[in-house]
Amino acid sequence: MFQLMQRMRGMRGISNAIAAAGFAGTLTPTLALTVAIALTGCGANEVVVSVNLLSFIDPEEQTGPYAAPPGVILPPETIEPQTISLVEGLPNAVNMERVELTFSIDFAGDPSTGDGTAEVRLYFADPDSGNGSAVYQTQPVYTGVATLTGGTTTQLSSTFEATQANGLLPLFQSGQFSFGMAIVYDASGSIDPVVGTWTLTRIDAVVVGTGDVF
16 A cells, blocks of 8 residues: 655646656555655656555564563574565666665563563665575664563664665665564563563655656
8 A cells, every 4th residue: 555645846647757757556565655756857856765664574573572581681583584675666767865764663561570671683685695594694784772671662763874884775776685683682680581572663764866757
């Protein structure tokens, strides 16, 4: 399901503009896509595409339990690597200049359990770099720490940019990449088990570039 929004001069229909950009007939039912087109000159238009990357991830890999014994730091727990393929035709239709990602995850602590922390690491890699687990052989693009408290839901969220330096921008420009997430639970300071459920709530990408859509 998707929404199309258009900001431009003139009376041209947005459906024709999107078809001209190569997006027509390529969206899956689970893909949330917003396209904004701003007319900046003859043929050269700014295109902003918002993609719900979470919709590409297997629902079984979007949530799970955690249980860390007291006084222990667990080794990283990982999700099954996911292959994400952007909208067919998007890399060809849009000259990607900038990509901004927004990520959030909730940790719901069970009542009467101990307190601890969860270090979340996000990984992105070329899907052709080997088997799926190869994504975890790369450096994490993002690392953040959430505080875990019994009977409380804590959200960890962040917005960061895909750049040449972190290797993310070329992956988006290629149109396909692998995604992985690892979580390290630390209950070393707790006298009680740290138990609860984690849930991915958002992974969005906003792609900004130019394209000839008229």
